[in-house]
Amino acid sequence: MISGAEIMVKCLQEEGVEIVFGYPGAVICPFFDYLYRTDIKAILVRQEQNAAHAASGYARALSKVGVCVATSGPGALNLITGIATAYMDSIPMVAITGQVKSDQLGRDVFQEADITGACESFVKHSYLVKDTAELPRIFKEAFHIASTGRPGPVLIDVPVDIQQGTVEEFVYPEKVNIIGYKPSVQGHPMQVKRALERLKDARRPIICAGGGVLTSGAKLRLREFSKRTNIPVVSTMMGIGVMPSQDPLYVGMIGSHGIQAANRAIHDSDLIILCGARVGDRAVSAPDQIIDHTTVIHIDIDPAEIGKNMKTNIPIVGDMKNVLNQLLKGVDYTAPEEWTQQIAQWKRDFARIPAKFEGYVEPKSFLEKLSSMLRPKSILVADVGQNQIWCANSYRLSDGRFFTSGGMGTMGYSVPAAIGAKFARPGRDVVAVCGDGAFQMSMNELATIAQNGLNVKIIVMRNTVLGMVHELQDLFYESRYAVTELDDTPDFRQIAGAYGIESALVSDNEEAEKAAAAMLKSDKPFVLVCNVHPNTSSR
Amino acid sequence: MKYTLSVLVENHPGVLSKVSGLFSRRGFNIDSLAVGITEDSNISRITIVADGDEYVIEQLEKQLNKVIPVIKVRTFAQDEFISCELSLIKVACPARQRLDIMKIAELMQARIVDVSVNTMTLQFADTIDRFETLIDLLKPYGIREIVRTGTVAIEKDSAVSRK
Numbered sequence A: 001m002i003s004g005a006e007i008m009v010k011c012l013q014e015e016g017v018e019i020v021f022g023y024p025g026a027v028i029c030p031f032f033d034y035l036y037r038t039d040i041k042a043i044l045v046r047q048e049q050n051a052a053h054a055a056s057g058y059a060r061a062l063s064k065v066g067v068c069v070a071t072s073g074p075g076a077l078n079l080i081t082g083i084a085t086a087y088m089d090s091i092p093m094v095a096i097t098g099q100v101k102s103d104q105l106g107r108d109v110f111q112e113a114d115i116t117g118a119c120e121s122f123v124k125h126s127y128l129v130k131d132t133a134e135l136p137r138i139f140k141e142a143f144h145i146a147s148t149g150r151p152g153p154v155l156i157d158v159p160v161d162i163q164q165g166t167v168e169e170f171v172y173p174e175k176v177n178i179i180g181y182k183p184s185v186q187g188h189p190m191q192v193k194r195a196l197e198r199l200k201d202a203r204r205p206i207i208c209a210g211g212g213v214l215t216s217g218a219k220l221r222l223r224e225f226s227k228r229t230n231i232p233v234v235s236t237m238m239g240i241g242v243m244p245s246q247d248p249l250y251v252g253m254i255g256s257h258g259i260q261a262a263n264r265a266i267h268d269s270d271l272i273i274l275c276g277a278r279v280g281d282r283a284v285s286a287p288d289q290i291i292d293h294t295t296v297i298h299i300d301i302d303p304a305e306i307g308k309n310m311k312t313n314i315p316i317v318g319d320m321k322n323v324l325n326q327l328l329k330g331v332d333y334t335a336p337e338e339w340t341q342q343i344a345q346w347k348r349d350f351a352r353i354p355a356k357f358e359g360y361v362e363p364k365s366f367l368e369k370l371s372s373m374l375r376p377k378s379i380l381v382a383d384v385g386q387n388q389i390w391c392a393n394s395y396r397l398s399d400g401r402f403f404t405s406g407g408m409g410t411m412g413y414s415v416p417a418a419i420g421a422k423f424a425r426p427g428r429d430v431v432a433v434c435g436d437g438a439f440q441m442s443m444n445e446l447a448t449i450a451q452n453g454l455n456v457k458i459i460v461m462r463n464t465v466l467g468m469v470h471e472l473q474d475l476f477y478e479s480r481y482a483v484t485e486l487d488d489t490p491d492f493r494q495i496a497g498a499y500g501i502e503s504a505l506v507s508d509n510e511e512a513e514k515a516a517a518a519m520l521k522s523d524k525p526f527v528l529v530c531n532v533h534p535n536t537s538s539r
Numbered sequence B: 001m002k003y004t005l006s007v008l009v010e011n012h013p014g015v016l017s018k019v020s021g022l023f024s025r026r027g028f029n030i031d032s033l034a035v036g037i038t039e040d041s042n043i044s045r046i047t048i049v050a051d052g053d054e055y056v057i058e059q060l061e062k063q064l065n066k067v068i069p070v071i072k073v074r075t076f077a078q079d080e081f082i083s084c085e086l087s088l089i090k091v092a093c094p095a096r097q098r099l100d101i102m103k104i105a106e107l108m109q110a111r112i113v114d115v116s117v118n119t120m121t122l123q124f125a126d127t128i129d130r131f132e133t134l135i136d137l138l139k140p141y142g143i144r145e146i147v148r149t150g151t152v153a154i155e156k157d158s159a160v161s162r163k
Helices: A004-014 A028-034 A050-063 A075-088 A132-147 A162-166 A187-200 A211-215 A219-229 A260-266 A285-290 A320-330 A337-349 A364-372 A386-394 A412-423 A436-451 A468-476 A492-498 A511-522 B015-027 B055-065 B095-108 B128-141 B155-163
Strands: A019-022 A041-044 A068-069 A093-099 A125-128 A153-159 A206-208 A231-234 A250-253 A269-277 A297-299 A315-319 A377-381 A401-403 A432-434 A457-462 A501-505 A526-531 B002-010 B031-035 B045-052 B070-076 B081-091 B112-114 B120-125 B143-148 B150-153
Touching: A004 A028, A004 A132, A004 A162, A019 A028, A019 A050, A019 A132, A019 A337, A019 A412, A028 A068, A028 A093, A028 A162, A028 A457, A041 A412, A041 A436, A050 A068, A050 A075, A050 A093, A050 A412, A050 A436, A050 B120, A068 A075, A068 A162, A075 A093, A075 A153, A093 A162, A093 A337, A125 A132, A125 A269, A132 A162, A132 A432, A153 A162, A162 A386, A187 A269, A187 A297, A187 A315, A187 A320, A206 A219, A206 A260, A206 B112, A219 A320, A231 A260, A250 A260, A250 A337, A250 A401, A260 A337, A260 A401, A297 A412, A337 A377, A364 A386, A364 A511, A377 A386, A386 A432, A386 A468, A386 A492, A386 B095, A412 A432, A412 A436, A412 A457, A432 A436, A436 A457, A436 A492, A457 A511, A492 A501, A492 A526, A501 B031, A501 B120, A511 B045, B002 B015, B002 B055, B002 B150, B015 B045, B055 B070, B081 B128, B095 B112, B120 B128, B128 B143
Parallel strands: A019 A041, A019 A068, A068 A093, A093 A153, A125 A153, A206 A231, A206 A269, A231 A250, A269 A297, A297 A315, A377 A401, A377 A432, A432 A457, A457 A526, A501 A526
Antiparallel strands: B002 B045, B002 B070, B031 B045, B081 B120, B081 B143, B081 B150, B112 B120
């Protein structure tokens, strides 16, 4: 005889899960109790939302399903923001929640919440398990759904009596069979042919690379395609890292917070190849203005994204890696030099020199400098707010990675996601960059860092305001700083110290660079607090 | 414009809420939704009548396809399908009106399923157009209550074979 809880753990082993991030509670105890007896690491976070973010950082760093676990009711509810954040950024994740006893469902008993109902719009799929015997099939399906097609979070809600129930034996299914779920992975050959035909006439083509390129592991192929065809590349925020920042063919990030040259390039193009980009409103605010003078080729694994935000002339549904292979096989095209030169000219013309404030760190030049100090393949996790824009536009990377909450813009993402990333890639530099607002949303995770002796570096851009909204208030609300001032911001060095974590406080770039060098040399966690002037703009 | 969609789904608990929830969260407007088991007891069919332009319907189809237990989505072209709706209509019916209403029922091929001292209940299964005609005819007598199932639709083989 084998219990449901043991089956759940065995399923995780079958799926090659090595670590879960979570928080216990009464109705998930049977599961944790079995997990405790295995090699699978269970990392205790300090709030459930951060378990989901940590699983997200882990998933991104390893291109593997991240797993988070919480108990019923408030535990599960706290997961929601993390699950929704993963959903918006297409992160493969399995969230496991405990649930009250099946026969008490719907009676509003202690710590009962309808979590499958609450998460309906934020998950790729969800299960409320009604029978212990169903567990193997459900776990198999959940991992399959989370990691294939357009990845996303899958929720499995397991009532405690299902965990305690027993069946004769454990058999893990070899295959999944979901009749309604067969994501197409190859691009339709006719559409690929049409795309290549149209490309021949293009004078000003541009590739817009999104997060889908990274998800599919197609980064190198995209670089090859761009190089072979001389087509310049812009990226969305989620697509940062697809191209090396210094590549002459890379223009920069597009969008309301992107760089002008990139926006100009996409606006003046006569053919856009959208690669795994959903054309979110922050990336292209007025797609209608662009489409009347350009041809749009949209490649995406999710057919629903094609034509959703931008009208498309040639849709290609398929996995980015495969479609790029198909395109590379047939392509015989070189973009005109005049076009790439024009873009290079814009890059020079529109370059901005950031304003400096005496006695403060200028974050953009510091982040650029920091990039050169990090080892290859480093992971930088940006939070949300001005710090996100600074990082997006100033972090220079070639083989490194850039993680952030792109779609949902969830403040507090960086520290827990960096924790997950560090567990995934202990040999790499992992740096979280956040503002003093976002840091205060997840600085409780310093405890997780300390408890695990995790070598995560945290850079806090301390400007004592909620910078992004503060800036918005300057622009649209006559500088009435309603509820955006963080006066009496705590002494972050003391807070770090309370957890036994080293720290430094710096007030100009030279100091910041010196402190960063020392921070990166050490193999211990570190909090680097940078005083930033509250009027430093995001651009 | 009105579109009729036929959606095959796995017959599991919770599937209907996954499908119906999609409409409100994606901002789609639907006129009706009818669910029932198909010839295969593992599969249910949801027939949806939705209002929108081509873009909306395309998105609706694609978003429905993303719901994991959705097996197949089909939007019927005009004249390609037969549709009908079952309704129960309770009309005010004192003795002096009984004959009138019986005549209307006969004319429209509605079945009289219940008669009381003051009311008569008709059962009617037909197209929406014919339903509206019936309602127009009954209105002067005073309609007490209407219960409708929502449209169900099936492909017309005759139309397909002619193509």
